Amino acid sequence: MELLKRNKALTGVLAVLVVVGVGCYIAQLVGGLAMTGMNNGTSWGLYITCFMFFVGLSAGGLIVASSASIFHIKKFKQVAMPAVILSTVCICIAGLFVLIDLGGLYRVWRILTGPNPTSPLIWDICVITCYLVINIFYLHFMRKGNDHAVSIVSRFALPVAILVHSVTAWIFGLENAKEGWYTAILAPIFVASALDSGLALLLLALTGLRRKGIFEVSQDLIASLAGLLATCVAVDAFFIGCELLTTAYPGTEAGVLILSELTAGPTAPFFWIEILCGLVLPFCILVFAKNRQNSVLVCVASGLIVLGVFFKRIWLLFTSFITPDVYGAPGLISGSSVARHAQGVDSFAVISSYAPTAIEIFVVLGVLALGFLAFMALTGWLIGAGKNATATEQAAPATA
Amino acid sequence: MTRLAIVISKDRCVGCHTCALSCKMQNNIPEGLMWNRVLTEGCDVTDGAQGTYPNLTRTYLPVACQHCQNAACQRVCPTGATYKDDKGRVEIDYDKCIGCRMCMAACPYNARVFNWSEPERLTQANYGDARVPVRPKGVVEKCTLCKERTDDGEKPMCVICCPGHARFYGDLDDPESDVAKLVRDKHATALLEEMGTQPSVHYFE
Numbered sequence: 236m237e238l239l240k241r242n243k244a245l246t247g248v249l250a251v252l253v254v255v256g257v258g259c260y261i262a263q264l265v266g267g268l269a270m271t272g273m274n275n276g277t278s279w280g281l282y283i284t285c286f287m288f289f290v291g292l293s294a295g296g297l298i299v300a301s302s303a304s305i306f307h308i309k310k311f312k313q314v315a316m317p318a319v320i321l322s323t324v325c326i327c328i329a330g331l332f333v334l335i336d337l338g339g340l341y342r343v344w345r346i347l348t349g350p351n352p353t354s355p356l357i358w359d360i361c362v363i364t365c366y367l368v369i370n371i372f373y374l375h376f377m378r379k380g381n382d383h384a385v386s387i388v389s390r391f392a393l394p395v396a397i398l399v400h401s402v403t404a405w406i407f408g409l410e411n412a413k414e415g416w417y418t419a420i421l422a423p424i425f426v427a428s429a430l431d432s433g434l435a436l437l438l439l440a441l442t443g444l445r446r447k448g449i450f451e452v453s454q455d456l457i458a459s460l461a462g463l464l465a466t467c468v469a470v471d472a473f474f475i476g477c478e479l480l481t482t483a484y485p486g487t488e489a490g491v492l493i494l495s496e497l498t499a500g501p502t503a504p505f506f507w508i509e510i511l512c513g514l515v516l517p518f519c520i521l522v523f524a525k526n527r528q529n530s531v532l533v534c535v536a537s538g539l540i541v542l543g544v545f546f547k548r549i550w551l552l553f554t555s556f557i558t559p560d561v562y563g564a565p566g567l568i569s570g571s572s573v574a575r576h577a578q579g580v581d582s583f584a585v586i587s588s589y590a591p592t593a594i595e596i597f598v599v600l601g602v603l604a605l606g607f608l609a610f611m612a613l614t615g616w617l618i619g620a621g622k623n624a625t626a627t628e629q630a631a632p633a634t635a
Numbered sequence: 636m637t638r639l640a641i642v643i644s645k646d647r648c649v650g651c652h653t654c655a656l657s658c659k660m661q662n663n664i665p666e667g668l669m670w671n672r673v674l675t676e677g678c679d680v681t682d683g684a685q686g687t688y689p690n691l692t693r694t695y696l697p698v699a700c701q702h703c704q705n706a707a708c709q710r711v712c713p714t715g716a717t718y719k720d721d722k723g724r725v726e727i728d729y730d731k732c733i734g735c736r737m738c739m740a741a742c743p744y745n746a747r748v749f750n751w752s753e754p755e756r757l758t759q760a761n762y763g764d765a766r767v768p769v770r771p772k773g774v775v776e777k778c779t780l781c782k783e784r785t786d787d788g789e790k791p792m793c794v795i796c797c798p799g800h801a802r803f804y805g806d807l808d809d810p811e812s813d814v815a816k817l818v819r820d821k822h823a824t825a826l827l828e829e830m831g832t833q834p835s836v837h838y839f840e
Binding site: 266268269270279333336337338339340342349350351353355356357360406407409410411561562563564567578582585586 | 669675712737749830
């Protein structure tokens with residue numbers, strides 16, 4: 236709570252955003268999902284984009300923390316606490332976005348009474364629940380200082396963290412109706428972007444906590460995390476390159492269509508910004524050891540990577556919704572005339588489009604603010620209290 | 636086994652949209668939703684044409700749920716709200732639908748529509764067949780192959796109302812049925828066969 240009290244203005248602003256978000260969500264519950272920009276053509280929107288994004292942010296943090304423990308990377312063990320806190324907060328946010336996106340929240344218990352084992356969504360719910368439980372155990376054992384228990388939990392945490400993002404990828408990657416989603420490399424792409432966005436967010440959080448004097452990290456550690464980040468960005472770029480080449484090379488009608496929409500269509504700005512500012516630019520910054528010692532440059536690169544991965548979620552999700560597989564006029568009926576302000580013939584569209592409404596954006600901002608508050612509260616509680624102890628502990632390996 | 640199906644003659648379809656509207660009436664479909672749409676194939680304007688003058692063609696493609704044997708929507712539904720019944724139809728149990736819209740993303744035919752808001756009807760009253768259940772806000776719906784009619788031995792409303800006699804209804808698993816003969820003799824095809832969904836609805840020219 237210490238962190239919340241010390242930053243009263245920030246806490247106040249975030250609290251207001253949460254209240255506004257809750258208000259907008261209530262409006263959405265009353266009016267239905269018609270309050271959002273989603274429609275029968277583009278049936279998933281900003282909420283599902285954020286869901287994918289936050290599962291990734293979460294998995295990244297836990298993968299760093301647990302590999303540090305499994306592979307005995309002493310240096311990285313120091314950041315395990317903030318990494319796992321970040322990971323816990325992000326997975327809760329991700330879960331929240333799925334619930335917000337449901338049209339019939341009050342029937343959600345049906346998942347428990349009659350789960351369909353062939354649905355990737357069921358498996359995602361199982362894996363995310365396991366993952367959250369593991370995160371909580373991880374935090375608990377770290378707080379108790381039980382290293383043996385931490386090392387056991389981390390052996391479960393790493394595979395589950397990789398799985399959590401793979402299963403999320405399979406929600407999309409197993410649908411052969413969507414040309415842009417249906418690829419075996421989607422799960423590896425998701426894991427790679429989880430690593431780079433999660434690590435980038437961790438670096439931002441560590442720098443922020445260091446500036447506030449909550450948690451001390453050496454510049455050396457930041458630099459070596461930044462080096463790892465550069466590698467992850469390169470792997471991510473490699474996977475995306477593989478996917479683009481495989482889509483483009485045979486020159487099939489569907490493949491060419493997807494690529495033309497991606498490179499010159501409505502989702503093109505997101506695609507190009509991701510490639511240039513989310514992959515190329517940060518990699519060029521972080522690949523030089525001198526830049527990795529500069530915490531401002533590391534923060535800029537990390538910010539760009541987080542933004543880039545968010546844009547990637549956008550182009551990945553929406554490009555496949557644009558042109559229906561069975562093409563012809565008048566096309567699809569929107570179904571959501573409130574958001575579209577369209578009736579009669581105008582409610583049909585040959586090509587599907589989507590733009591989030593103000594309600595959707597405020598709900599998302601509210602959830603983000605809630606996550607920020609939760610992170611501040613948890614770091615205050617779990618790190619702030621034992622700050623002096625960890626600071627002295629850290630001094631030893633730093634000099635070694 | 637029974638595999639109820641609709642077989643459509645693209646030669647006989649004149650693009651009048653009667654099937655789409657009779658479906659809307661029969662099934663009490665609210666504003667902004669359709670279970671059955673008549674597309675002008677490959678065109679971005681209704682009643683447009685494909686090709687370059689003077690070599691033009693115009694074909695209509697009525698599209699509703701294809702009642703696939705290997706239904707992508709049924710596979711991804713987390714609660715089993717979408718199911719295949721013993722007559723080969725793909726149906727939805729509205730009480731089980733949580734509105735996740737996974738099925739809408741999985742269906743290659745965009746046959747599914749969602750109740751984004753509290754259903755509104757121009758007449759301010761339910762105009763559909765009394766046997767058809769009224770769907771609440773937040774559930775997915777689609778062509779049921781007129782479940783309530785076909786259960787009682789009647790033909791689907793779109794088949795009854797088609798003025799061009801372009802639509803045929805029957806059991807594909809009965810080799811002597813009209814639809815089985817049409818599929819056999821006219822070399823009828825299914826939409827997007829390459830997706831492997833094995834639709835029951837067939838088209839022939």
